[in-house]
Amino acid sequence: MMGDLMGPCMFAVTMGISRVLYGKYGEKFDLMKFMIGSGTLCVVCYLMASLSANPVIGLIGCILCGFSVGIMWPGTISISSKKFPTGGTAMFALLAMSGDLGGSIGPAIVGKVTQYAGDDIRVGMGVGLIFPIVLIVMLIIMGKAKESFDST
Numbered sequence: 001m002m003g004d005l006m007g008p009c010m011f012a013v014t015m016g017i018s019r020v021l022y023g024k025y026g027e028k029f030d031l032m033k034f035m036i037g038s039g040t041l042c043v044v045c046y047l048m049a050s051l052s053a054n055p056v057i058g059l060i061g062c063i064l065c066g067f068s069v070g071i072m073w074p075g076t077i078s079i080s081s082k083k084f085p086t087g088g089t090a091m092f093a094l095l096a097m098s099g100d101l102g103g104s105i106g107p108a109i110v111g112k113v114t115q116y117a118g119d120d121i122r123v124g125m126g127v128g129l130i131f132p133i134v135l136i137v138m139l140i141i142m143g144k145a146k147e148s149f150d151s152t
Contacts, residue, residue, distance in 0.1 A: 011066030018070030
């Protein structure tokens, strides 16, 4: 029961901490690499939450996950602004809509899978791994595209 409150609260706190740290020291980091690292930490956190039979380890995974995802949304906006400098209002509207859609569909998928797995949240969290993996793959593809574009 304590984890029901502590998990989401500490997730939010650590997400805020990561955003403050990146806001203060972000100019010293390559945003793409930082987001790939954050995505990798997110995968580790999801694995902790989905594979551990120990609830404390699962809780720690959820808490650290907040830190790992803190830069993902602001980072996506920053990268989009640089990649598409003339994107304007339409681009930000599309990003906002996509963010809202992802923020509702992702948890809905995890919830449905959890329900179909006999209310085993660990199975749902395992399926949720797809989201940070897709982020990492897309960032790597963008990085490769940038490298090939820069070399021409």
